[in-house]
Amino acid sequence: MKPLVEYEECLRDSPKFRAVLEEQEADIEQLEQKLEKVVKTCSSMIDVGKNFVSHQSQFTNSLWDLSTYFKDDIEVMASLNKLIHSLQEMSKFQTILLDQASRTVLKNLNSFVKNDIKQTKESKHHFEKISADLDAALLRNSQASRTKTTEAEEALNILSATRLCFRHTALDYLHSLSHLQARKRHEVIGTLLSYMHACNTFFHQGSDLCQDLEPFFKKLANDLVKMRGDSGDLDRDTEVRHAAVTGKDIVPDISNGELPEGKSLCMEGYLFKRTSNAFKTWNRRWFSLQDNQLVYRKRSGFAQ
Secondary structure (H helix, E strand, O other), X not given: OOOXXXXXXXXXXXXXXXXXXXXXXXXXXXXXXXXXXXXXXXXXHHHHHHHHHHHHHHHHHHHHHHHHHOOOOHHHHHHHHHHHHHHHHHHHHHHHHHHHHHHHHHHHHHHHHHHHHHHHHHHHHHHHHHHHHHHHHHHHHHHOOOXXXXXXXXXXXXXXXXXXXXXXHHHHHHHHHHHHHHHHHHHHHHHHHHHHHHHHHHHHHHHHHHHHHHHHHHHHHHHHHHHHHHHHHHHHHOXXXXXXXXXXXXXXXXXXXXXXXXXXOOOEEEEEEEOOOOOOOEEXXXXXXXXXXXXXXXXXXXXX
């Protein structure tokens, strides 16, 4: 890994070294802001996706409930159940994709920001502190009286120790910056590649599922054509339904002494019955003769 600036410039604490540090620090600050934005939007995307999957699950549950309505229609119920099961499989694929987004984008980039960039910033704080200490040691050494040997030697010793510490710290900080700038490339690309692999798997799973369902879809489409045809036939058969409407009571025609085929003699129809309460009101009831007994009922309800 090539350093961002020559080590000699670092050890000399040259203006070129400081300019490189300033440039790299601004670059890392910008990188951190953009990565945090990516993490934030990815987190929102996952939350919205989980909410969508949750509502989709509620939707499929309501479809299962709807299918019970057709429990007596085996053909419709079987088709509905297979369609609903397919929707549930798709929901599983979406859940896996959201989980992979969390495991790749969120985990990796969050770790890069919270660990690598944070560590580099901590190195910066150490460097700035020892840099300030070096400036103070240089100032103290320059101001030390040469006539006071002990004071001058102490200032020189402090300067030597501080300069040595500064150089080690500067080299460590430069290494941290160089290492971060090198890692950012494969961390970002590798993370996105992992997520794209997850997307690739998601779409392949969906494609395989739909291919397996293709024969069922074709059969169901043919069944729908037949269902619609049956509905159309029913509409045509009932186009003349109003022709049977008359203003008279409908009673079997036995004028020729014979009942219509499939009919049996049955005396029934509406009559008015007077109530037994104090008001003696008249109510219209449906009367019929059953087992030589006259029974009546309301239009809805049980026979009396």
